[in-house]
Amino acid sequence: MALVYDGRICRFALDGTLDMETPMPVKKVTSVQFGGPDLDVLYVTSMAKPPLPRFPDDGVQRGSLFAIRGLGVKGVPEPRFGG
Secondary structure: OEEOOOOEEEEEOOOOOEEEEEEOOOOOEEEEEEEOOOOOEEEEEEOOOOOOOOOHHHHHHOOOEEEEOOOOOOOOOOOOOOO
C-alpha cells in the first residue's frame, strides 16, 4: 500500500498488522505494482503535480517511477483482459 503524503510503502499481514515498511525518497507516493519476469520487483509511482510547498524535499524526484528489488516477497500474476 502506498501511503500518499507520508513517503512510505507498507505491507500488512492477513490479520491487519503491519508486516513491512519501506521508506521512500519522496513524500507523494501514489501506487504500487509488482512486475519483472519473477514478479519480484515492486514498482512505485509518485505524484509530480502540484509541487506543494510543504514537501520541498521531493524536488526533482517527484513524478518518478521507482523499482525496488530485494524485498524478499513476490506479487501474484494478474489475469489478462480477454476483451
